[in-house]
Amino acid sequence: MKKTGLFFGTFNPIHIGHLIIANHLAEFSDLDQVWFVVTPRSPFKKKDSLLDDYHRFQMVYEAVREYPRLEVCDAEFKLPQPNYTIDTLTHLREKHGDSRQFSLIMGEDNLKGLHKWKNYEAILDYYSIYVYPRLGPGDIPEALRDHPAISRVDAPVMELSATFIRKQHAAGKNVRPLLPEAVWKYMDEMNFYR
Known part of the structure; x- marks a missing residue:
């Protein structure tokens, strides 16, 4: 049974921070694979700031296609x-219950x-x-601090945040080094976030 970590997000856009975390977990933990689960809409985010689902899925696909242990998942598009x-x-x-054991991947900020x-x-x-660790204030609730799961x-x-990338790109700043090259090309060709 393959241990598969699920990295949820809107990935609006996916950036090198996402890729570094996912690859680190795929290479240095007991996970066999990491799937980027592209979320059409988070209950905690406004939909109007999101690119179309297909474009965000395509950017994640472009970012991970050369990493055999990373995949993109559109399961939430159908729910x-x-x-x-x-x-x-x-x-x-x-x-996939017979072939995969799923786990969640989240930052400390989400755990809070x-x-x-x-x-x-x-x-x-x-x-x-x-x-995975994040900087920033705030305590993790006591019930979650030493939870066995x-x-x-x-x-x-x-x-690094997608919000920062969108804002700076719209302001005319060079955000190319913050994105996988294939994502930058797709984003630039489609004239996104300007």
């Missing part, structure tokens, strides 16, 4: 909106709010969570 992680996990488990997620207790009961990963600290 009712807004998407909730527990529903996606249930769907993927029903579809996990107790607000729909059915978060079920996530902790049935799935492991790999947490949660593993902290000694991964690089990446303080």
